[in-house]
Amino acid sequence: MRAKEARGIPISGFLESSGIKPMKQAKSGQELWYSSPIRNGDTNPSFKVDTVKNLWFDFGLSRGGNIIDLVCELTNSTVKEALAILDRPGASRHGNYAYSGIVTPLPRRNTVQTSLLNEKKKAAGEIEKVSFEILSVSEIRDHRLIDYLRSRKINPDIARSYLKEIRYKPVGSGKSYYALGFPSGESFEIRSKNFKGSVGIKKEISTLNLENNKSLSIFEGFMNFLAFLSHNGITEFQNSVIILNSVNLKDRALEVITGYEFSKIYLFLDNDEAGETAKQFFIDNIKETPVIDKSGLYTGYNDFNQMTMEIE
Numbered sequence: 001m002r003a004k005e006a007r008g009i010p011i012s013g014f015l016e017s018s019g020i021k022p023m024k025q026a027k028s029g030q031e032l033w034y035s036s037p038i039r040n041g042d043t044n045p046s047f048k049v050d051t052v053k054n055l056w057f058d059f060g061l062s063r064g065g066n067i068i069d070l071v072c073e074l075t076n077s078t079v080k081e082a083l084a085i086l087d088r089p090g091a092s093r094h095g096n097y098a099y100s101g102i103v104t105p106l107p108r109r110n111t112v113q114t115s116l117l118n119e120k121k122k123a124a125g126e127i128e129k130v131s132f133e134i135l136s137v138s139e140i141r142d143h144r145l146i147d148y149l150r151s152r153k154i155n156p157d158i159a160r161s162y163l164k165e166i167r168y169k170p171v172g173s174g175k176s177y178y179a180l181g182f183p184s185g186e187s188f189e190i191r192s193k194n195f196k197g198s199v200g201i202k203k204e205i206s207t208l209n210l211e212n213n214k215s216l217s218i219f220e221g222f223m224n225f226l227a228f229l230s231h232n233g234i235t236e237f238q239n240s241v242i243i244l245n246s247v248n249l250k251d252r253a254l255e256v257i258t259g260y261e262f263s264k265i266y267l268f269l270d271n272d273e274a275g276e277t278a279k280q281f282f283i284d285n286i287k288e289t290p291v292i293d294k295s296g297l298y299t300g301y302n303d304f305n306q307m308t309m310e311i312e
Contacts, residue, residue, distance in 0.1 A: 003079070006086045007066050007273075011049050011056055014067060014086075022049070036060055038073045055273060057248065061197075064248075066273050132199040134188070135176055136167040142178050148193050149180070152223060153308045155230040162226065166190055168199050182206060182222040182243070189222055189245050198245070205249050207256065208241040216240040216262040218282070220247060220269050220303065227305035228268065247278040254285055265291045270303045 012022070012032055022032040023045040032049040036042040036058050046059040057064030071082035140146065140160050149156045159180070166181035166188055179195060181188035187200020206222065219225040222243050229237060240262060242253050247269075257265070267282060269275040275295070283291050298307035 003068060003083065006068055006083055007054070009067050009086060010051070011054055011067050011070060012051055014070075015049070038070075053273075053277070055277075059248075063246075064274060132168050133171050134166060134168050134199055137164050137181065137188075138167075140165045140180065145178060145180050145192065148191075149226075151193075152227065152305060153230060154223070154226045154305075158229050158235055159226050161236065162222070164188070166199065184243075184245050191223065203245060203249070205245055205253050205256065206241075206243040208243075209238065210240050210242075210256070210260060212261045213263055214238075214240045215264045215266065216242065216257070216260075217266045217268060218242045218244065218253065220244050220275060220278070221305075224268060224304040227308045231304075231308045244278070247274045250278050250281050254282070257286065262289050265289050267291065267293050267295065268297075268304055269293075269295060271295050271298065271300075272302060275303075 015021075015034065015037065018037075020034060020037050022034050024033045025031060026033070030050065030052050032051060033045040034047040034049065035045050036047040038047075038058060039060055042060060047056065048059070048064075049056045055064060055066060056070055067086065068079060068082050071077065071085055072079060075082065075085065077085065140156065140163060142165055145165060146156050149159050162182065164181045164183075166179050167176055168179065168190070169176040177192070177195070179190035179192040181190050181199075184198065184206045185200070185202060185204030187198050187202060187204060189198050189206070190196075210216075217225075217228075217237075217239060219228070219241065220243075222245070225241065225243055229235075240260070242256065244250060244253055265282070265286060267279050269279050279293055279295070283293075298304050301307040301310065
């Protein structure tokens with residue numbers, strides 16, 4: 001099955017065929033709310049399916065996407081394997097998904113990778129039950145974090161100007177972890193080889209150098225921003241920057257944008273459905289300033305960082 005055809009399968013029908021039913025609905029059934037099927041402990045339904053756009057979003061993880069992304073999350077599978085699952089008898093792009101039986105993962109070739117993904121999901125589930133406590137914020141020294149930056153083709157010397165080394169732990173746990181931290185309001189977006197999330201009071205956009213008459217660049221995530229700097233050898237970015245940290249925060253970004261008079265606005269958003277939706281949102285809502293889509297620089301790749309990782 002091709003990806004375009006698979007994206008036409010209704011997410012709600014797919015979930016129902018797997019025994020997963022919505023806990024509530026809103027907007028006359030255009031929004032269905034579930035206890036998250038991809039993490040544990042979601043007693044207050046925070047997994048939304050938009051039946052009109054056929055997209056899902058997990059507010060506990062601040063992550064979402066199309067049906068292919070969902071199958072990858074549910075089954076720890078690759079895109080190719082997810083398409084094979086969706087190609088089982090009963091799939092239809094014209095109506096409800098009629099596959100009978102609970103979705104089960106395909107055999108994985110890399111058991112180490114599977115273990116890491118399972119640990120990642122376990123940690124994500126624990127976020128709902130406990131909160132993270134920041135133990136320290138310091139300059140980046142841990143060699144594992146430096147190696148992780150290099151594996152993402154990000155120059156550690158450039159990254160040190162923007163990132164901190166965060167030592168954190170789940171409240172009530174004695175085990176601590178290290179991650180790269182990017183400031184976002186009173187919180188940090190954190191990344192390591194095995195974890196992606198945020199710690200702090202509230203998830204927020206990140207801003208840099210906001211000034212009138214400067215150009216503004218909008219990135220979806222800070223790793224793409226750092227990849228852009230590293231790829232172009234920019235040690236200190238002079239123009240204004242907004243990093244969404246989640247496309248769900250695009251309204252918040254628009255609030256900030258309306259308070260300034262930027263000369264131009266450049267969009268460096270992901271080449272996926274969520275990125276396209278966010279791109280159109282900014283184009284539709286910003287009328288006084290030229291809005292320029294730069295995703296053509298990384299056509300064929302999901303985002304700027306993926307491109308630099310594969311071509312360098």
